[in-house]
Amino acid sequence: MGDVRARTDVELDAYALESALPTLTEKLRSLKGNLNEDEKAVFSSIVRSAAQHLETLQAVNTSAEVKYAKPISAVATTAVRQRLLELPSELGLDEE
Amino acid sequence: MDLAERLTQIGSTLTEAERDSFKLLLGMAAGGLVGEDGEPPEKGLQAVAFDTTLRCISSLQPHHRQVPSNGVVYRGRPDFLTDELLDALRAEAAQVRPQAERFDDHYVTSGAPLASEIAVSSELYDLLSAHAGHIQATARANYLYYDEPGLGIDPHVDKDTFSLNTILMLRHDYDSRPSALVLYPAGREPERVYLQPGEMISMYADSIAHARERVREGESIGIVAFGFRFVA
Numbered sequence: 001m002g003d004v005r006a007r008t009d010v011e012l013d014a015y016a017l018e019s020a021l022p023t024l025t026e027k028l029r030s031l032k033g034n035l036n037e038d039e040k041a042v043f044s045s046i047v048r049s050a051a052q053h054l055e056t057l058q059a060v061n062t063s064a065e066v067k068y069a070k071p072i073s074a075v076a077t078t079a080v081r082q083r084l085l086e087l088p089s090e091l092g093l094d095e096e
Numbered sequence: 097m098d099l100a101e102r103l104t105q106i107g108s109t110l111t112e113a114e115r116d117s118f119k120l121l122l123g124m125a126a127g128g129l130v131g132e133d134g135e136p137p138e139k140g141l142q143a144v145a146f147d148t149t150l151r152c153i154s155s156l157q158p159h160h161r162q163v164p165s166n167g168v169v170y171r172g173r174p175d176f177l178t179d180e181l182l183d184a185l186r187a188e189a190a191q192v193r194p195q196a197e198r199f200d201d202h203y204v205t206s207g208a209p210l211a212s213e214i215a216v217s218s219e220l221y222d223l224l225s226a227h228a229g230h231i232q233a234t235a236r237a238n239y240l241y242y243d244e245p246g247l248g249i250d251p252h253v254d255k256d257t258f259s260l261n262t263i264l265m266l267r268h269d270y271d272s273r274p275s276a277l278v279l280y281p282a283g284r285e286p287e288r289v290y291l292q293p294g295e296m297i298s299m300y301a302d303s304i305a306h307a308r309e310r311v312r313e314g315e316s317i318g319i320v321a322f323g324f325r326f327v328a
Contacts, residue, residue, distance in 0.1 A: 053128030
């Protein structure tokens with residue numbers, strides 16, 4: 001088969017992704033501060049659902065002894081997952 | 097401006113790395129909000145949250161205006177995929193299956209020689225660029241296996257290297273009812289896609305939540321996924 005020129009340097013590395021989470025969290029915190037109560041409830045549902053789903057996957061992974069190395073997924077490292085698990089708490093959404 | 101629009105507006109201010117993490121958050125939210133049957137919540141706060149999540153996913157990427165409503169740019173059997181080539185891919189998938197690593201609820205191997213060759217082939221590139229315009233091969237090729245009952249993938253979105261994810265069905269064996277690839281277009285009912293062996297689908301997997309239904313007893317699926325991305 002003929003070859004095309006592929007670009008293989010497009011993937012963000014783990015450090016870049018992990019470093020982005022604190023600033024993303026700040027931007028989401030700022031957004032949350034400007035939401036009305038109805039919007040805040042929806043936002044909270046989104047953030048907490050993501051964390052709960054990650055927690056479910058973590059449980060599956062723990063029991064299956066999986067490796068976090070799959071290239072297709074953005075969820076590249078355990079550190080990224082951990083930060084997202086903590087996001088409801090960091091945004092003050094875990095008690096709502 | 098509603099919440100989806102505000103979240104999308106935030107998205108336009110994010111760095112690439114922040115947007116990737118935000119996309120992950122939204123993908124995980126979609127996975128958490130669907131029921132165990134893969135159906136979206138029908139009413140209440142969770143239904144609004146799910147709708148908001150899908151709308152934000154569909155609008156988050158800089159190339160979102162290029163993306164069809166269901167994300168799909170091509171579906172069919174490529175002319176270059178001869179029976180011999182399909183058999184060779186099946187054989188390679190079987191050969192590297194022992195090296196597959198489990199990730200969440202499925203198994204993956206990357207970078208096998210024949211799959212990698214096709215991932216950067218002019219035949220595949222020409223086919224996809226005719227339907228999607230300016231694209232770039234990322235040279236990623238993954239075999240995925242759903243070959244035990246219960247394996248699958250909950251709703252999620254893919255990272256940039258698979259933003260235009262091109263999936264070729266290699267084999268799908270089942271006893272009674274096959275599981276489906278499920279697409280979750282914003283504002284519409286989910287679409288269930290049943291690919292035949294040899295059939296390929298190419299979709300903007302970074303802009304539409306999608307899932308593989310859990311495989312059932314007696315069911316086994318093997319696919320190969322090729323990575324492409326849109327370039328402005």
